[in-house]
Amino acid sequence: MSYLQVKKEIERGDVRRLYFMYGTQSFLMEDLVQSIIKHTVGSQDDANIITYSLQDTPLEIAVEEVETIPFFGGEKIVIIKDFSLVTSQKQEGKVEHDVSRLEQYIERPSPDAVLILLSPYEKLDERKKITKALKQKATAVECAPFDEQMTGQWLDEQATSKGFSFSKDGKERLLERVGPQLLLLASEMDKLALYVGENGEVDAAVIDLLVARSLEQDVFALIDFAIKQRIDEALVIYHDLLKQKEEPLKLLALIARQLRIYYQVKELSRRSYSQKQMATQLKIHPYVVKLASQQVNRFDDQQLLGLLESAADTDYAIKTGKMDKVLAVELLLMKLANLRNG
Structure with a gap:
């Protein structure tokens, strides 16, 4: 199920007994956990909320806890963090885990408790028995980056x-x-x-x-103004960032990254990739792909490759002391503005 579907269920008061949350967006996991707490025990400070990490606690101890009747009555919430047993990565530390105890629990979860397993990892090992069991029997929530919609x-x-x-x-x-x-x-x-x-x-x-722009958005706006030949506005953003103690080399790296994304999006577009497929291929957010797609037609391939080469030359000139770093980035922006845009 998606985060949005599960969130609506919880807000309606429909809280399940077993949740398996996985993916790279830990913020979404934490938001769902807080919603579950709000609609069950009511307070983050409740004594019936117990949290374990598999990095320092055997899995069977956490399972025993969730099977134990709450001492103070009411519902109990047991949260297991760093649940890496569904991945192929090696376990950190020397803690051994009896996975069979959880497999047994999954078949008959406690009616008086909510067990939440948090796996903040990009990939699961779909071949593992425990992974298959959780996806079939638990409320499995993929906490992945959102698309634009x-x-x-x-x-x-x-x-x-x-x-x-x-x-x-x-x-x-x-x-x-x-x-x-x-x-x-x-x-x-x-x-x-x-x-x-x-x-x-x-x-x-x-x-x-x-709302202030993020650094990445400032760099995007800086490039946008430059390629639209509004160099004065681009330089205003650049010098504002310098006043905020941003390093020219860092800004140069972000400019080069953006130009590289433009080139990659242009190439994948030529191969008829959808924006969603591009985002997956490049491992960036779909919204970043959308913004890049609005810009790439201003360049031909040789222009983008030339700009990437110029960014690399600028980096080399700064690091070898051949050019002042502030001036070097300014000159690169001017080169952007001097392109014959379509």
């Missing part, structure tokens, strides 16, 4: 829960400013809710007023 839906639901709404341009501007990182987006929501008030609407003007 899911991110938009998540933002709308977060806004509704906080009593405000987004205009279309407001939501798009927020994503432009912050990017697709859910943890950063979540940190902006309370601020937006407080500013617009109950039943208020967040539009692009509100985002411009309250």
